[in-house]
Amino acid sequence: MSTVKKTKGTGKKPVKAPKAAVAATLKADSATSNGNAADNLHIDSNGQTPGVRRRDFIHIATVSFAGVGADAVAMPLVSQMSASADVLALASIEVDVAAIQPGQSIKTSWRKQPVFIRNLTPAEIEEANKVDVGGLRDPQTLADRTKPGKENWLITLGVCTHLGCVPLGAAAGEVKGEYGGYFCPCHGSHYDTAARIRKGPAPTNLVVPEFAFISDTVVKIG
Amino acid sequence: MSFPWAQEYKPQGTVSKWVDERLPLPRLVYNAVGAGYPVPRNLNYFWNFGVLAGVALVIQIVTGIILAMHYYASVDGAFNSVEHIMRDVNSGWFIRYAHMNGASFFFIVVYIHIFRGLFYGSYKAPREMIWLLGVTIFLLMMATAFMGYVLPWGQMSFWGAQVITGFFSAIPLVGEPLRQWLLGGFAPDQAALNRFFSLHYLMPFVIAGVIILHVWALHIPGSSNPTGVSVKSEQDTVPFHPYYTAKDGFGLGIFLIFFVAVTFFAPNMLGHPDNYIPANPLSTPAHIVPEWYFLPFYAILKAFTVDFGIPFTGIIIIEAKLMGVLAMFGSILLLFFLPWLDTSPVRSGHYRPLFRKFFWFGLIPCIVLLTYCGGKPPYAQWVILSQIAAAYYFAHFLIILPIVSRIERPLPLPNSITEAVTGKPLETAAA
Numbered sequence: 286m287s288t289v290k291k292t293k294g295t296g297k298k299p300v301k302a303p304k305a306a307v308a309a310t311l312k313a314d315s316a317t318s319n320g321n322a323a324d325n326l327h328i329d330s331n332g333q334t335p336g337v338r339r340r341d342f343i344h345i346a347t348v349s350f351a352g353v354g355a356d357a358v359a360m361p362l363v364s365q366m367s368a369s370a371d372v373l374a375l376a377s378i379e380v381d382v383a384a385i386q387p388g389q390s391i392k393t394s395w396r397k398q399p400v401f402i403r404n405l406t407p408a409e410i411e412e413a414n415k416v417d418v419g420g421l422r423d424p425q426t427l428a429d430r431t432k433p434g435k436e437n438w439l440i441t442l443g444v445c446t447h448l449g450c451v452p453l454g455a456a457a458g459e460v461k462g463e464y465g466g467y468f469c470p471c472h473g474s475h476y477d478t479a480a481r482i483r484k485g486p487a488p489t490n491l492v493v494p495e496f497a498f499i500s501d502t503v504v505k506i507g
Numbered sequence: 508m509s510f511p512w513a514q515e516y517k518p519q520g521t522v523s524k525w526v527d528e529r530l531p532l533p534r535l536v537y538n539a540v541g542a543g544y545p546v547p548r549n550l551n552y553f554w555n556f557g558v559l560a561g562v563a564l565v566i567q568i569v570t571g572i573i574l575a576m577h578y579y580a581s582v583d584g585a586f587n588s589v590e591h592i593m594r595d596v597n598s599g600w601f602i603r604y605a606h607m608n609g610a611s612f613f614f615i616v617v618y619i620h621i622f623r624g625l626f627y628g629s630y631k632a633p634r635e636m637i638w639l640l641g642v643t644i645f646l647l648m649m650a651t652a653f654m655g656y657v658l659p660w661g662q663m664s665f666w667g668a669q670v671i672t673g674f675f676s677a678i679p680l681v682g683e684p685l686r687q688w689l690l691g692g693f694a695p696d697q698a699a700l701n702r703f704f705s706l707h708y709l710m711p712f713v714i715a716g717v718i719i720l721h722v723w724a725l726h727i728p729g730s731s732n733p734t735g736v737s738v739k740s741e742q743d744t745v746p747f748h749p750y751y752t753a754k755d756g757f758g759l760g761i762f763l764i765f766f767v768a769v770t771f772f773a774p775n776m777l778g779h780p781d782n783y784i785p786a787n788p789l790s791t792p793a794h795i796v797p798e799w800y801f802l803p804f805y806a807i808l809k810a811f812t813v814d815f816g817i818p819f820t821g822i823i824i825i826e827a828k829l830m831g832v833l834a835m836f837g838s839i840l841l842l843f844f845l846p847w848l849d850t851s852p853v854r855s856g857h858y859r860p861l862f863r864k865f866f867w868f869g870l871i872p873c874i875v876l877l878t879y880c881g882g883k884p885p886y887a888q889w890v891i892l893s894q895i896a897a898a899y900y901f902a903h904f905l906i907i908l909p910i911v912s913r914i915e916r917p918l919p920l921p922n923s924i925t926e927a928v929t930g931k932p933l934e935t936a937a938a
Contacts (some may be wrong), residue, residue, distance in 0.1 A: 372692045392789055397694045399789045448673030450791040471795050473885030486812050488826040
């Protein structure tokens with residue numbers, strides 16, 4: 286209680302200063318001279334004696350306390366923007382890949398984003414392994430991006446790492462780009478048969494989500 | 508705040524006297540856009556476009572509030588609710604087409620308004636603050652237009668949202684979490700659509716607020732004019748009302764003829780047919796482009812295709828993606844520094860022979876080329892053209908303009924606005 290009282294008591298003086306400043310500005314306005322206004326403001330807001338006063342401590346403490354309170358209120362206002370619980374709760378999906386022939390791929394949806402599941406042909410695997418990994422923008426081998434013994438199953442997000450378009454090349458008849466993998470029509474990113482970025486503005490390879498084969502033909506993503 | 512010869516507001520009746528003593532709002536209007544605001548006597552039609560932009564904002568707010576009464580911000584219902592407005596709501600088609608084309612016409616008049624400022628040097632002292640507030644309004648308009656375009660939840664809406672929020676993922680480290688925070692998920696979905704609707708409704712009122720500051724700042728030095736010569740005496744000015752209310756009224760009539768002609772006879776001319784396909788998160792349209800008014804900036808974004816790094820070491824300093832995004836935002840933020848990049852004391856391009864050449868043969872073709880390339884698919888020839896144009900755009904403001912300001916020899920300025928108009932000097936020397 287006593288703190289409140291003190292703050293109130295000390296609160297009187299600083300209130301006076303802005304009033305005087307407003308009056309000074311108004312006066313200066315009518316005289317169209319701003320130089321005087323600034324001078325008046327300076328003297329008035331300082332009071333008679335410049336320098337550190339006991340009251341300054343109360344001012345800083347009060348403003349700091351209010352600042353902490355404002356931050357505490359701001360936190361929920363900011364965090365409400367993040368993905369809500371139901372969005373985050375999207376379970377992992379299971380996909381039966383038995384019907385996908387070599388050279389074919391399918392699109393499915395996981396966390397509201399497209400996923401490409403591609404059954405690579407031996408030629409495509411060979412092409413991916415031929416590449417000098419050191420020279421790539423995002424150096425990764427095909428083995429890094431697939432599961433051991435299942436190198437033909439290339440599973441990536443169908444989200445271009447540039448600005449998020451769905452690249453072409455998963456459905457039959459779509460352009461696969463200069464490197465035989467995927468091609469993003471929005472800004473011209475070319476991906477190779479291991480879905481690695483080879484040309485264009487995208488900074489990284491297509492993302493490989495967390496996945497595991499739970500049987501020979503069923504894959505669990507997420 | 509105004510010239511000493513400005514007419515004073517004199518309330519006549521008892522009621523207006525009573526109001527004036529308690530809340531001098533009529534006085535404020537009188538001094539802002541009435542007979543109490545002296546304006547240079549030589550303004551040409553380019554000076555109409557500020558008022559036209561204000562009218563365009565009012566059209567957008569009125570039609571927008573009505574549309575919000577029928578629109579439904581849900582991923583399942585948004586597209587259908589727009590179709591419901593078009594087919595079932597009485598006069599809904601007209602209100603929606605007016606809002607859709609109103610956005611385009613808002614940008615048309617604002618671009619002409621900006622063009623006026625660039626050519627006549629309206630951004631120079633003492634009007635820098637007006638310019639800074641104007642660029643702020645432009646940025647707010649772009650954000651508002653983008654969020655509005657997302658609301659129908661068609662293919663272009665969805666993929667526009669995906670690409671534009673994707674800009675933020677280019678920021679190192681915090682980019683991807685920031686993008687997810689903005690979207691409220693991993694991809695544009697219900698959360699994103701709902702918050703875009705909320706903000707799209709809010710932001711026009713924020714724009715209106717900044718416009719008040721823009722006009723307030725304008726009334727401190729008063730309007731500029733085609734000669735760029737400052738007002739020297741009462742002979743140089745006429746009262747805003749009735750002279751410029753009449754001239755703006757005429758300009759408004761012409762503007763509305765164009766506006767309704769497009770709204771009634773070619774309402775989809777400026778849009779994309781792809782946005783009449785409901786959003787499909789699994790398939791990007793073959794060729795996504797933003798609305799026409801974003802094309803120059805989109806071309807700059809697409810012009811950066813190679814990482815910037817130390818050659819032959821493989822060390823990348825800035826990725827191509829981040830550079831494109833920085834350049835795109837930079838091309839607008841650059842305008843904030845324009846008053847200090849162009850140091851020539853002569854305002855109007857009429858009296859600046861060298862500036863004028865670079866303006867007409869450099870900047871304007873460059874922006875036209877960027878607009879054209881922005882609408883083209885990312886094939887090599889268009890990318891190269893956008894790279895050349897983007898390079899010129901930045902060079903124009905950062906290199907050419909400061910140099911031209913230093914070496915140019917301006918033509919002789921008229922002694923006063925009156926002399927420029929009548930050929931005769933001012934009758935009496937300004938006190």
